[in-house]
Amino acid sequence: MSEISDRLIIHRLAHTSGVDSFADDVRAGLKGKKKSLPPKYFYDDLGSQLFVAICRLPEYYLTRAESEILRNHSEEIAASICGPVRLIELGSGSAEKTRYLIDALLARQTLLHYKPVDISPASIEESSRELLKSYPRLRITAYAADYFTALRAMMEEPSAKDERAMALFLGSNIGNFEMDEARVFLRAVRSVLDRGDGLLIGADLKKSSDVLVPAYDDPLGVTAAFNINLLGRINRELGGEFDLKKFEHRARYNESEGRMEMYLVSRERQTIAIRSLDVEIHFEEGETIHTENSYKYDTDQLTSLARESGFALERTWTDSLQCFSFNLFAVR
Ligand SMILES: C[S@@+](CC[C@H](N)C(=O)[O-])C[C@H]1O[C@@H](n2cnc3c(N)ncnc32)[C@H](O)[C@@H]1O
Secondary structure, three states: OOOHHHEEEEOOOHHHHHHHHHHHHHHHHHHOOOOEEEEEHHHHHHHHHHHHHHHHHOOHHHHHHHHHHHHHHHHHHHHHOOOEEEEEEEEOOOOOOHHHHHHHHHOOOOOEEEEEEEHHHHHHHHHHHHHHHHHHOOEEEEEEHHHHHHHHHHHHOOOOOEEEEEEEEEEOOOOHOOOHHHHHHHHHHHHOOOOOEEEEEEEEEEEOHHHHHHHHHOOOOOHHHHHHHHHHHHHHHHOOOOOHHEEEEEEEEEOOOEEEEEEEEEEOEEEEEEHHEEEEEOOOOOOOOEEEEEOOEEEHHHHHHHHOOOOEEEEEEEEEOEEEEEEEEEEE
């Protein structure tokens, strides 16, 4: 077995779209009439760890459903692309579920090249080292970067001619995009793929708000901490002066839009300085910052999304409760 360091390359590209864009996006998001912050900023070191804790909550059915699908179908999924295959993962996080697919692929081929992308450098570093410890036949080229930066970097790289690519986008990440953003993102993924390659998308399905709301507003308050940590991050990185106790977490299902929404709600009238931006932000009591949308899908929407972004929805797998879907988008 070769040393872990011989099998690991990490491209740290986060800085190319990092601090400046965080500052710019916070300024733009909090200065507007309707305040909002992009969800990709949840994932600093603490936020990434809080997300791992969310995945363990009984109310967060998404991770259990995805694990069930992978436990039952990863061999079939691995066989759906004529290998040998290299595995690309966008927003890989802790990559715990990816192990099912790595197992299935390594049962079919001698070596596997895994290319995870995540905006959180800590997640990329830790998950890559853990995977390499477990799998001596794995090699990793990782990208600590925003999706688009990493996809651009991948396009420049040569890839083995005899290999097909299987790209993964798990954890309902697709749900964080508006429909037009999802199409732009999928076309960017399509541009690093060729005929015969596939993209596996984990999409949460539409269901009762009785199930949805507790998944985003758990009684232990872990999701609340994950949401409020966004203000903590502004304090730490941009010299913000938010008193975290003066904001509360809110989650609601917007039935007409088919999406879960998360907000931070100001508990009182207050004005907050953010020193490195040289701005002061005023909040009325009850005023909100919109921090996340999580769209819930149905098969028709997934079929159209695939068609509109250069793919065809070839196959869908669901869990036993029909909560969640894995969708194989084949390159057209
Ligand atoms: C909902 S978590 C899912 C993690 C993992 N795929 C899973 O299923 O458990 C979203 C992951 O995507 C990463 N992420 C979010 N926005 C991103 C972006 N714009 N570019 C790259 N990674 C991003 C986060 O750091 C986080 O690890």
